[in-house]
């Protein structure tokens with residue numbers, strides 16, 4: 001499985017999706033995100049475990065459990081990176097296929113699942129052909145969330161399930177203050193020391209791309225998942241978005 005558009009058009013290649021203190025949008029954002037992940041791929045897993053105290057492992061397992069699909073079901077792991085969710089899906093007796101546009105991340109992947117280099121907004125997959133979709137810690141990096149959810153609705157069969165986990169900001173004011181300190185100040189320091197300063201400075205800034213929780217759930221419902229819901233994990237440091245593909249509706 002390959003895409004017509006796995007690599008972005010040539011052009012200036014900013015080191016991070018934050019330029020002059022502004023968050024990039026559109027094609028410029030996609031290009032910066034792709035080259036940033038190519039760059040940080042070799043140490044990505046190690047930095048994740050350290051900066052989340054291993055909680056990312058728990059959050060991904062919960063994401064897979066929420067699929068509630070029968071053994072053998074085909075599940076796309078969108079923006080699969082180094083394949084952590086693919087491994088959890090395999091362990092849960094599901095049949096994953098990983099998709100990511102970063103050659104660096106795919107090259108560092110440790111999974112037995114088939115992998116494809118493609119953009120998640122144009123999946124090289126027929127309509128209604130997939131049982132489930134997962135996506136871990138990537139939504140903030142996409143350029144058009146509404147188009148992304150429409151694409152999920154297109155490839156999932158009626159009754160198919162989606163389960164998406166991502167970083168978040170706690171709703172509770174006190175927890176949010178502590179989280180802002182850790183995620184906004186300490187994580188960039190850890191990431192800068194162990195990996196790439198500009199990439200881990202972007203990480204807390206990337207939450208700025210996320211719509212408000214109600215708006216996010218509204219986008220998913222409108223795409224064709226009328227039972228969509230969002231729950232906070234670990235006090236709101238992460239969020240889980242789940243839904244079931246409605247029968248007989250179009251995602252676009």
Ligand SMILES: C[S@@+](CC[C@H](N)C(=O)[O-])C[C@H]1O[C@@H](n2cnc3c(N)ncnc32)[C@H](O)[C@@H]1O
Nearest residue numbers: 037079080081100101102105119120136138141
């Ligand atoms: C933070 S990593 C998450 C990797 C993995 N899902 C995990 O749970 O660790 C985000 C991934 O999203 C990928 N990505 C971002 N935008 C993408 C897009 N439009 N199409 C495909 N992959 C994308 C990046 O290349 C990167 O591997």
